[in-house]
Amino acid sequence: MASxxxxxxxxxxxxxxxxxxxxxxxxxxxxxxxxxxxFFVMAIITFYPIxxxxxxxxxxxxxxxxxxxxxxxxxxxxxxxDNYTKxxxxxxxKIDADLNTFNFWRILGFNLWWTFSNVIFHVGxxxxxxxxxxxxxxxxxxxxxxxxxxPMVLPQLVIATVWRNMFDAQSGAVNLGLAxxxxxxxxxxxxxxxxxxxxxxxxxxxxxxxLSYFAMLIANIWLGWPFMTIVAxxxxxxxxxxxxxxxxxxxxxxxxxxxKITLPLLRPAMVPATILGIITTFNLFYIIYFISEGGPLGRxxxxxxxxxxxxxxxxxxxxxxxxSVYMFVILGAISAITAKISRVAESYDx
Amino acid sequence: MLDTATNEVSxxxxxxxxxxxxxxxxxxxxxxxxxxxxxxxIVAISVLFPIMWIVSMSLEGRDYQRPSTLQVLPxxxxxxxxxxxxxxxxxxxxPVSFWRLALNxxxxxxxxxxxxxxxxxxxxxxxxxxxxxxxKWLFLSIGFILLMPSIATLAPLFAMLSRIQASWTIYKLIxxxxxxxxxxxxxxxxxxxxxxxxITLRSGSLIALGLAVGALLIYGGISVDPDAKGQxxxxxxxxxxxxxxxxxxxxxxxxxxxxxxxxxxxxLEEAAIIDGASPNQIFFRIVLPLATxxxxxxAFLGFMSGWTEFALSFQFINVPENYxxxxxxxxxxxxxxxxxxxxxxxxxxxxxxxxxxxxxxLQKYIVGGLTLGGVKG
Numbered sequence: 184m185a186s187x188x189x190x191x192x193x194x195x196x197x198x199x200x201x202x203x204x205x206x207x208x209x210x211x212x213x214x215x216x217x218x219x220x221x222f223f224v225m226a227i228i229t230f231y232p233i234x235x236x237x238x239x240x241x242x243x244x245x246x247x248x249x250x251x252x253x254x255x256x257x258x259x260x261x262x263x264x265d266n267y268t269k270x271x272x273x274x275x276x277k278i279d280a281d282l283n284t285f286n287f288w289r290i291l292g293f294n295l296w297w298t299f300s301n302v303i304f305h306v307g308x309x310x311x312x313x314x315x316x317x318x319x320x321x322x323x324x325x326x327x328x329x330x331x332x333x334p335m336v337l338p339q340l341v342i343a344t345v346w347r348n349m350f351d352a353q354s355g356a357v358n359l360g361l362a363x364x365x366x367x368x369x370x371x372x373x374x375x376x377x378x379x380x381x382x383x384x385x386x387x388x389x390x391x392x393x394l395s396y397f398a399m400l401i402a403n404i405w406l407g408w409p410f411m412t413i414v415a416x417x418x419x420x421x422x423x424x425x426x427x428x429x430x431x432x433x434x435x436x437x438x439x440x441x442x443k444i445t446l447p448l449l450r451p452a453m454v455p456a457t458i459l460g461i462i463t464t465f466n467l468f469y470i471i472y473f474i475s476e477g478g479p480l481g482r483x484x485x486x487x488x489x490x491x492x493x494x495x496x497x498x499x500x501x502x503x504x505x506x507s508v509y510m511f512v513i514l515g516a517i518s519a520i521t522a523k524i525s526r527v528a529e530s531y532d533x
Numbered sequence: 534m535l536d537t538a539t540n541e542v543s544x545x546x547x548x549x550x551x552x553x554x555x556x557x558x559x560x561x562x563x564x565x566x567x568x569x570x571x572x573x574x575i576v577a578i579s580v581l582f583p584i585m586w587i588v589s590m591s592l593e594g595r596d597y598q599r600p601s602t603l604q605v606l607p608x609x610x611x612x613x614x615x616x617x618x619x620x621x622x623x624x625x626x627x628p629v630s631f632w633r634l635a636l637n638x639x640x641x642x643x644x645x646x647x648x649x650x651x652x653x654x655x656x657x658x659x660x661x662x663x664x665x666x667x668x669k670w671l672f673l674s675i676g677f678i679l680l681m682p683s684i685a686t687l688a689p690l691f692a693m694l695s696r697i698q699a700s701w702t703i704y705k706l707i708x709x710x711x712x713x714x715x716x717x718x719x720x721x722x723x724x725x726x727x728x729x730x731x732i733t734l735r736s737g738s739l740i741a742l743g744l745a746v747g748a749l750l751i752y753g754g755i756s757v758d759p760d761a762k763g764q765x766x767x768x769x770x771x772x773x774x775x776x777x778x779x780x781x782x783x784x785x786x787x788x789x790x791x792x793x794x795x796x797x798x799x800x801l802e803e804a805a806i807i808d809g810a811s812p813n814q815i816f817f818r819i820v821l822p823l824a825t826x827x828x829x830x831x832a833f834l835g836f837m838s839g840w841t842e843f844a845l846s847f848q849f850i851n852v853p854e855n856y857x858x859x860x861x862x863x864x865x866x867x868x869x870x871x872x873x874x875x876x877x878x879x880x881x882x883x884x885x886x887x888x889x890x891x892x893x894x895l896q897k898y899i900v901g902g903l904t905l906g907g908v909k910g
Contacts, residue, residue: 210812468684
């Protein structure tokens with residue numbers, strides 16, 4: 184729009200020679216006018232609550248401080264940074280029996296690992312399937328494309344609840360399917376009552392991840408790769424075919440072409456999509472809350488689900504607010520890091 | 534790199550030595566075709582498996598408790614389970630009807646998406662087309678809020694909205710006031726139009742709509758009984774949940790619409806400026822009409838997230854008559870749910886189908902927008 188700005192400036196200058204401050208800022212004022220409705224609403228329901236949240240995090244705001252008109256009302260008391268230190272020292276375990284597995288650093292560590300492991304699979308599978316679907320001469324491409332988009336189309340809430348029942352120990356489709364396969368090999372069908380979501384012992388010795396993590400990993404891979412495939416397909420179709428022809432003339436094998444042509448040219452599209460994937464997976468509420476509910480023993484809890492439980496289940500509004508402030512800081516750091524990485528990737532392209 | 538490649542191709546004797554029946558790409562052998570088909574088929578089956586499972590369970594009838602064998606194709610086709618959900622969506626102790634739940638979800642989703650697109654589009658226009666002081670920082674602040682899950686401001690919103698309570702009499706008066714103004718206003722316009730004899734189909738239907746909405750509001754005011762309901766609490770009402778949801782939907786709408794508006798070519802606007810159009814005229818006469826598909830897609834995405842919103846509703850609403858579909862689905866899931874799984878499946882299907890069908894129809898626009906507006910900014 185720079186040219187329009189210039190043309191307006193030009194017409195202004197033609198009109199009146201010297202511009203007063205009022206005239207010079209005309210466009211800024213018009214812009215602000217367009218911003219007023221949105222920022223007015225956001226001031227009330229977004230920015231003010233963020234400030235209010237900080238105040239709440241410095242108090243012992245509890246269930247009885249919610250309703251100021253009730254007889255049992257207790258005004259929240261200022262406690263300084265108590266809530267913050269309690270969270271870091273895991274002292275809030277002692278408040279409620281529900282919280283006796285609370286461990287801030289474990290939750291943060293699991294959240295980061297959860298994000299990393301999921302996004303790796305999403306991007307890897309997404310690119311592989313996009314490349315396969317892009318192969319010339321492959322039959323039924325359109326049918327496959329139509330099927331592969333389905334996980335994106337369904338509401339996440341429904342996907343999460345359905346996978347919760349899929350992993351049910353007694354009647355879930357996963358165990359029943361395994362039993363059906365086992366029957367082919369004369370295995371005892373009763374041996375397939377795997378308690379996917381409740382089993383406490385780690386399935387792989389030496390790796391401290393519960394079985395429910397692997398169950399949710401399967402569910403979330405199912406949910407996440409189609410988005411990456413769609414992004415990658417768009418980028419693949421814009422790669423000129425002549426590049427591959429030239430490479431094969433020069434004697435490059437298919438695998439060499441993939442590493443030297445396909446991947447580098449996919450990167451500009453995949454980097455922003457990966458960042459989006461990192462942020463959404465980091466905050467993926469529905470899958471964790473509905474499938475494992477953070478269990479067993481709170482070991483698959485991530486920051487969002489723990490914050491929700493502090494507020495929703497335990498009515499610890501002050502501590503929940505402090506926990507959310509930590510979330511703001513952590514997410515800010517992650518987005519700063521990813522922005523930096525994407526900038527490095529961009530400069531590498533140029 | 535690209536230039537040298539095309540040069541080589543044009544100089545290479547492609548037609549002779551390297552001709553493989555096609556202009557480009559590698560031709561795959563039957564063996565490769567077989568392997569790739571197997572791969573694609575496995576992926577397709579893995580995608581369809583949960584979907585087929587839930588579809589076939591939903592067709593099993595109302596008393597199909599839990600499966601004991603794996604079944605991805607229905608043994609019979611009956612819509613009993615769907616009927617059972619409509620008759621009694623949750624447990625017998627909860628008196629909410631299915632239509633009440635669906636209407637609540639619809640009101641929330643439609644209201645939130647309409648409102649956030651309505652006020653989001655003007656902000657998106659400002660970010661897309663104006664250079665002004667603080668543009669970068671204001672836009673980054675929106676991006677930062679977009680990163681935050683809605684749960685990150687749950688505690689303060691809960692506390693703030695809980696403080697707003699009033700007698701239902703005030704609520705009733707608001708209904709009467711707004712409804713009355715609408716009725717009288719539309720009537721005045723109608724009388725005026727009638728006297729001038731200028732009633733067209735369009736103005737006539739608008740007048741009818743105004744009268745109908747006004748009458749509905751008045752009826753709503755009459756039907757509210759302040760004595761029976763105690764206090765009106767903003768937090769437990771759908772309005773409160775709606776406010777909280779807009780706090781997440783509005784930044785998304787601004788961000789998404791700005792991405793779309795950036796792709797609308799500016800030549801038309803430049804031509805309009807030369808013709809002496811003001812920024813307002815450009816916005817209403819040129820940008821808004823061109824952005825209609827983008828508005829529809831953004832509104833739909835807002836609708837979809839509102840239609841299945843769970844976390845805020847579950848925390849805020851404690852009045853059964855305000856429960857939503859997502860909250861009802863929650864009671865049907867999990868270890869201790871006693872609902873037959875055919876009913877759970879039918880409920881999942883009924884929640885998914887309306888939004889999924891629209892998603893598939895808008896797919897082309899949505900995918901383009903997600904990758905473009907969502908990330909590149």
